[in-house]
Amino acid sequence: MTSSTKKIGVLGAGQLGRMLALSGAPLKKMFSFYGQSNQEPAAQLGHPFFSSQDANGLADLIDFADVITYESENTDVALIREIAKTTPVYPAEKSLYTAQHRGREKALFDQLDIPCAPYQIVDSLDSLKVAVEEVGLPAVLKTTTEGYDGKGQFVLKEARQIEQAWSEIGGRELVLEGFVNFQRELSIIAVRNANNEHVYYPLVQNVHHDGILRYTIAPARNLTEAIQKEAEAYMQRLLDELDHVGVLTLELFDTLDGLIANEMAPRVHNSGHWTQDGAETDQFENHVRAISGMPLGDTTACQPIAAMINIIGQVGDTEKVLEMPNVFLHLYDKEERPNRKLGHINIVAETEEGLFDVFKKLASFLPKS
Ligand SMILES: Nc1ncnc2c1ncn2[C@@H]1O[C@H](COP(=O)(O)OP(=O)(O)OP(=O)(O)O)[C@@H](O)[C@H]1O
Ligand SMILES: [Mg+2]
Numbered sequence: 001m002t003s004s005t006k007k008i009g010v011l012g013a014g015q016l017g018r019m020l021a022l023s024g025a026p027l028k029k030m031f032s033f034y035g036q037s038n039q040e041p042a043a044q045l046g047h048p049f050f051s052s053q054d055a056n057g058l059a060d061l062i063d064f065a066d067v068i069t070y071e072s073e074n075t076d077v078a079l080i081r082e083i084a085k086t087t088p089v090y091p092a093e094k095s096l097y098t099a100q101h102r103g104r105e106k107a108l109f110d111q112l113d114i115p116c117a118p119y120q121i122v123d124s125l126d127s128l129k130v131a132v133e134e135v136g137l138p139a140v141l142k143t144t145t146e147g148y149d150g151k152g153q154f155v156l157k158e159a160r161q162i163e164q165a166w167s168e169i170g171g172r173e174l175v176l177e178g179f180v181n182f183q184r185e186l187s188i189i190a191v192r193n194a195n196n197e198h199v200y201y202p203l204v205q206n207v208h209h210d211g212i213l214r215y216t217i218a219p220a221r222n223l224t225e226a227i228q229k230e231a232e233a234y235m236q237r238l239l240d241e242l243d244h245v246g247v248l249t250l251e252l253f254d255t256l257d258g259l260i261a262n263e264m265a266p267r268v269h270n271s272g273h274w275t276q277d278g279a280e281t282d283q284f285e286n287h288v289r290a291i292s293g294m295p296l297g298d299t300t301a302c303q304p305i306a307a308m309i310n311i312i313g314q315v316g317d318t319e320k321v322l323e324m325p326n327v328f329l330h331l332y333d334k335e336e337r338p339n340r341k342l343g344h345i346n347i348v349a350e351t352e353e354g355l356f357d358v359f360k361k362l363a364s365f366l367p368k369s
Contacts, residue, residue: 005292006030009065009087010042011079013049015332015341016071016268016284017042019276023284029292034061041332062087069246069291073100073265074146090245090291095266098242102144102175102263109261112237116261119177125166131176132162138179141165143172149339150211155179180260182253186220187271189249189283190235191299193290198239200232201279201299206251206271209367212339216308218274219301220254221352230259238264247272247287270310270341275299277328277346278306303348305355309365311343316364321345327358 006029010017013035021031021042031046034057043049048064050057058079062068068089070080077097080089098104109116120131121144132139137159143152154165156176185208189201202219235250242248249269251262272283281289281297289296311318314336321329331343345365349355359366 005066007032007064007066008288008292009034009061009068010046010071011061011068011075012071013040013042013046014071015041015334015343018045018332019273019284019330020069020268020288021045023276023282024288027285027288027292027294029288032061032064034058041334067291069287070096071267073267075100088291091248091266092243092245095242095244095246095248099264099266100145102142102147103173105263106175106177108238108241112234112241114234114237114261115258117178117180119175122174122176123172125163125170128162128166128170128174128176132156132159135176135178139176140179141169141174141176143169144175145173149213150208153211180253180255180262182255182260184220184254185262186231186252186254186259187216187249187269188231188235188252189247189269189272189275190232190239191247191283191286191290191296192239192244193296194245194293197296198236199286199296199299200228200235201272201275201283202301203228203231203252204271204274209369210339212310212312212341213270214310214312214367216271216274217355218278218306218308227254227259234259234261242266246290247283270344271308273330273344274306274308274346276330278303278348303350305349305352307347307349307355307359309345309347309359309362310341311345311365312341313338315342321362324358324361327362 008031010033013033018041033042033046034050038049050061080093083089103121106116106119118135122128122131138157141154185206186203188203192198204216204218205220206216247268249265253260268283275282280300326348328346334342347358
């Protein structure tokens with residue numbers, strides 16, 4: 001794995017893969033995707049396309065690739081282990097194994113002295129009752145694996161909801177975590193390559209609605225150097241412990257008592273899409289650089305403030321977006337469907353007022369309340 005690493009195989013063919021290919025092309029990288037259908041967002045940006053419908057699809061992707069990466073933390077760990085016998089896979093097994101299970105993730109946070117909410121793993125109604133005693137209420141009950149966009153979660157406010165919560169999302173392993181009274185939600189994206197070079201993007205502020213990320217402001221407003229350094233210190237511990245190669249994202253709650261870790265993702269992240277138009281090197285290019293043994297790019301924001309607004313469910317009036325200066329449209333070529341991420345809009349501005357003027361003009365893309 002050197003900078004002569006040219007062919008990148010991606011497990012998955014969604015929008016993250018699509019944007020990896022768009023950012024990797026100027027570095028002369030060639031992409032190929034392993035997905036379900038050649039109608040997926042990344043399929044047309046990689047050649048050849050390998051289908052999971054085809055018995056040899058995966059073997060052909062491995063044959064093609066100098067290095068393999070993946071789009072989702074739900075990728076099968078056993079598969080990664082198998083592929084790694086013949087072809088480098090980044091991020092490697094340890095990062096994937098840890099990040100796909102909320103219990104393992106929190107155990108790692110504890111081990112590395114990264115603050116997180118109190119939690120208990122539960123696997124029965126009785127153990128849930130005990131956990132409620134230990135953790136206290138309110139609390140959030142979550143599936144340990146496969147949650148996304150707030151799915152597989154139940155907010156427990158009172159003890160009389162315990163049975164309902166278990167019947168709605170139980171019957172499988174869950175984690176009960178204390179409800180964090182946060183001021184706001186933040187995330188940080190870091191990148192590490194195999195030469196142990198680390199770079200960090202500025203902390204960003206994320207606003208969710210109905211469990212889905214709606215917009216990101218970058219850098220987070222009123223960001224102090226102390227809080228940025230605190231987040232970077234947590235990331236450095238995670239990167240080093242995992243021997244992580246590629247992008248790693250950490251979601252955090254900003255509270256009156258400091259930062260509390262929520263969860264991490266061993267991949268490029270929705271809260272980093274602003275970097276495509278707002279940072280010297282975007283997160284996708286830096287992931288490509290990291291996994292192909294290249295030096296990492298500058299993560300500095302190139303404007304005082306930037307934002308990303310997700311386009312959810314319906315594409316809407318994108319003509320208006322195209323007419324606005326310093327506003328950039330990114331569409332994923334997906335069919336409209338309720339709650340589906342179809343694209344995003346990046347905005348760069350000189351001032352916070354300037355940014356919020358643009359937000360007013362783009363109100364139709366923002367949540368109503
Ligand atoms: N312990 C908690 N206390 C308070 N709010 C929480 C807690 N856990 C989760 N939330 C809220 O629910 C949202 C989704 O939770 P989380 O990030 O754990 O799940 P997810 O399904 O993996 O989400 P995503 O895919 O959007 O990252 C958080 O961004 C936060 O707004
Ligand atoms: Mg999350």
